Amino acid sequence: MNIQLTEKKEQIFRSTLQLVNAGGFHGSPMSKIAKEAEVAVGSIYHYFPSKDDLIIELYWYCKEIINKHIFLEEQDNLPYDQRFRAVWKNVVLFYQDHADLFSFMEQFYGSPFYEDIRKNVFQHKCERNKIFHFLEQGLEEKHLKDLHVRILLAAYLGPAISLVRSSLYEKTKIEESQLDQLVDIIWNGVKK
Incomplete structure (x- = not known):
C-alpha cells in the first residue's frame, strides 16, 4: 500500500512541477494537475487537503531531492573550507542540470507560499x-565570520542562483574555472 501511495504522490508532484513551471501557481488548478497526473481529483484531495498544502509539500519534496544531490556522503569528512566549496559547486551544477527544479524553486521563493516556511526556518x-x-x-566551529546566518545564506546562495540563472537563460555551460573563481570570492568574504 505504501508503495502505491508513494508512486501516486510522486506522480502528482511531477505533474504539479511541470504545470507550475509552464503556467505558474495560479495556472495550475487541482483539476488540471489531476488530469496531468492521470489520477482522480478526489485522489489528490486524499493526499493533500488543499492546493496550498500540495505546493508546500512539493517544495519539501524538491528540497529533499536537492539536498540528496548537494550533500554527498563522500564529502562529509572533508575539512570545512573544502566542503564549503564542494557543496556550493554541487548547488550550481545540480540546478544547471535540473532547470525544472530550479524554475519551481525560483517561483516558490518569490511567492507568498514561502513566507511561512521562511519564518519557520529562521525562528524554529x-x-x-x-x-x-x-x-x-x-x-x-568558528570557520565563518560571526554574521547572522541570513547574511551567510545570501552570500552563499545568491551568487550561485545568479550564476545558474544567467547560464540557463544564455543556454551556456558554466566552466569549472568560473566555479572556482566565484566560490573563492565567496569563501574569502565569509571565512574567519
Whole structure:
C-alpha cells in the first residue's frame, strides 16, 4: 500500500512541477494537475487537503531531492573550507542540470507560499534546511565570520542562483574555472 501511495504522490508532484513551471501557481488548478497526473481529483484531495498544502509539500519534496544531490556522503569528512566549496559547486551544477527544479524553486521563493516556511526556518531552525545548518555549523566551529546566518545564506546562495540563472537563460555551460573563481570570492568574504 505504501508503495502505491508513494508512486501516486510522486506522480502528482511531477505533474504539479511541470504545470507550475509552464503556467505558474495560479495556472495550475487541482483539476488540471489531476488530469496531468492521470489520477482522480478526489485522489489528490486524499493526499493533500488543499492546493496550498500540495505546493508546500512539493517544495519539501524538491528540497529533499536537492539536498540528496548537494550533500554527498563522500564529502562529509572533508575539512570545512573544502566542503564549503564542494557543496556550493554541487548547488550550481545540480540546478544547471535540473532547470525544472530550479524554475519551481525560483517561483516558490518569490511567492507568498514561502513566507511561512521562511519564518519557520529562521525562528524554529527547521531541520530540513541543510544549507542553513551547514552554515550554522561553520559559525559554531568558528570557520565563518560571526554574521547572522541570513547574511551567510545570501552570500552563499545568491551568487550561485545568479550564476545558474544567467547560464540557463544564455543556454551556456558554466566552466569549472568560473566555479572556482566565484566560490573563492565567496569563501574569502565569509571565512574567519
